[in-house]
Amino acid sequence: MFGYKASSRKTNIKIVGIGSGGNLVINQMISQGIKGPQYINLDTNYHFLSLCRAHQKLTMSQNSGSPIEISQIMEEAARNNRDYFLKMLKGSDVVIIVAALGGSVGSSLAPIVAEAAVEVNAVTIGAVTKPLTFGLKDRLIMAEKRVAVLKERVHTLIMVQNDVLQEKMGRTAVPADIFRLGDEMLIRGIQALITTLTCGEINSGRSSIAFTEVRSFSGNPCSTELKDFLKKGSTAFIGTGSASGKRKTIEAAKAAIIHCLTEKQSREADYIILNVTRGKESWLLDVNLLLKMAKKAFSEEAKIFFADTILNRDMGGEVNVTVIAGTRE
Ligand SMILES: Nc1nc2c(ncn2[C@@H]2O[C@H](COP(=O)(O)OP(=O)(O)OP(=O)(O)O)[C@@H](O)[C@H]2O)c(=O)[nH]1
Ligand SMILES: [Mg+2]
The missing domain is CATH 3.30.1330.20 (Tubulin/FtsZ, C-terminal domain)
Incomplete structure (x- = not known):
């Protein structure tokens, strides 16, 4: 049962980081030398994007207003640019969408990118973190709603719940430590997933x-x-x-x-x-x-x-x- 023959065509995996949390995870994967997938950074923060290192970077204009207003504007803009996302994901066998839910960018754009990924026939995976319940109420409500929407849109939703991590780490854990552990878990989870999905393909893992x-x-x-x-x-x-x-x-x-x-x-x-x-x-x-x-x-x-x-x-x-x-x- 060992040594499957590598297929003649490599599995085309695209990993899309959306918003600050999602892109931090992507950036760390690139820094750790996890090769094989094509990385895409998507955010509204142009300065932050300029520091990112994905193969492809996409920016959308930043708006002002409450997080809910900003999300609505962004969702609308993304919908009007669906063709852009379809083009970006065309040819992928697997699309992994990475976001920290609870902010405006990741939460509003992840479901739209997911829709496009399904439309191009890719196995569509969401890999997300859920915010701490002691965070801002707006963010929590947004995250809960987005989990429900994402479950409908992606094929598989991989979730890291910051609350569960906090319980594991104890009362003295500060949010920065929890985020760090959450990011590390997502990275190791995605690495395990892509290694298994690309079995036999030589440059599927870390360099x-x-x-x-x-x-x-x-x-x-x-x-x-x-x-x-x-x-x-x-x-x-x-x-x-x-x-x-x-x-x-x-x-x-x-x-x-x-x-x-x-x-x-x-x-x-x-x-x-x-x-x-x-x-x-x-x-x-x-x-x-x-x-x-x-x-x-x-x-x-x-x-x-x-x-x-x-x-x-x-x-x-x-x-x-x-x-x-x-x-x-
Ligand atoms: N995994 C992870 N989560 C974070 C980090 N920093 C903040 N968060 C959590 O992620 C949620 C979303 O934050 P961001 O990713 O910054 O949000 P965004 O999608 O960029 O949207 P904005 O609100 O416009 O910044 C926050 O509510 C926090 O719970 C981080 O470094 N890693
Ligand atoms: Mg942000």
Whole structure:
């Protein structure tokens, strides 16, 4: 079940960062050398965009007014420029839309970009953070509404809830720490997703990847099978864990699974993406044990996509595990 032949055509993945939060995530992915997808920055803040590093940058004019008024104006403008978005996304197999919900730019434009992505026939994924409930009420209402709209428009919505992170980090955590962890989770989640979706394709991961092995535990190429799962429609949550020492892979997997299970909805997952990232000096010991752990924790029926990513550098003995659990609505 190993070593699928790379398809003759590479999977075309476009990742669109929208608004400040979304673009910060994209910028970090580029800085970390995560190669393969085409990156697009979309924002109204021209100065901020000039500092961004995506392959393509799109700006829309900035308006004044309350966040709700600004969103309405922007939505209208985006609707009038639908052809522009269609052109931007044409030819993509997968579109991942990244935004921090609760602001005006990401919240209002993400659903419109999603609509265009579906129209060009791409598997359309939203990867978003939800704001803290102690934030401004306007932002919260906006985020809740947008989650509902996005669930209708995208095929799969991957969510990081800042409130859940705050609970995990404890009362002393400040918003900046929560945002940092949320961004890191999105990055690792997207990395796990694109690694699995592009299994066998050489430059799908970080530039320093020596070898990526993906198994789907059936006869089909896992990218096709995973795309089918994503397309059926689901809400997905991410868990991350790191460990070093003798039982590091198991410990990191345990931490990632526990982390993911803090989102109650993931307890009935239909599919699980499990990505182990290790340095070239580490050995992967028992894949079957990892799979058993995941099935026991989530669901015995869940389909598992397993990716083993070996970075071409020393990770100081540390192993990272990322889990994405997707549940059909
Ligand atoms: N993930 C993440 N979220 C952030 C960060 N900074 C702020 N947020 C959260 O993201 C929400 C949206 O903020 P932005 O991304 O700045 O909003 P925007 O879409 O650019 O729209 P504006 O309101 O016009 O700036 C805020 O309500 C915060 O909850 C960050 O660095 N990372
Ligand atoms: Mg902004």
